Amino acid sequence: xxxxxxxxxxxxxxxxxxxxxxxxxxxxxxxxxxxxxxxxxxxxxxxxxxxxxxxxxxxxxxxxxxxxxxxxxxxxxxxxxxxxxxxxxxxxxxxxxxxxxxxxxxxxxxxxxxxxxxxxxx
Numbered sequence: 001x002x003x004x005x006x007x008x009x010x011x012x013x014x015x016x017x018x019x020x021x022x023x024x025x026x027x028x029x030x031x032x033x034x035x036x037x038x039x040x041x042x043x044x045x046x047x048x049x050x051x052x053x054x055x056x057x058x059x060x061x062x063x064x065x066x067x068x069x070x071x072x073x074x075x076x077x078x079x080x081x082x083x084x085x086x087x088x089x090x091x092x093x094x095x096x097x098x099x100x101x102x103x104x105x106x107x108x109x110x111x112x113x114x115x116x117x118x119x120x121x122x
Contacts, residue, residue, distance in 0.1 A: 005034045008041045018043035048100040053080040073097040
């Protein structure tokens with residue numbers, strides 16, 4: 001966690017703006033934890049099939065959370081991958097838990113969520 005937080009911190013400093021962190025499964029829980037600990041470095045956390053039901057703490061204002069999940073995920077069963085944060089966005093896709101990392105529908109969603117050239121907020 002410390003190393004990932006430091007990486008996010010360095011990248012934020014390098015670019016002069018907060019970063020988006022994408023995490024699959026427990027990686028999403030880790031990404032959310034980094035955002036809680038270093039909100040100044042994080043603009044958006046995007047989780048893919050992450051067990052968000054086990055997370056605690058409210059994300060600071062200004063840090064967006066998007067949870068991408070599948071109801072057919074046998075590893076992180078519905079609704080455990082759905083974000084409960086009031087301002088969070090939840091996006092359902094079809095697919096398996098491991099398959100979320102390479103799922104074309106996930107990448108179509110990411111294309112809408114991520115800033116392209118920095119000219120729009122993403």
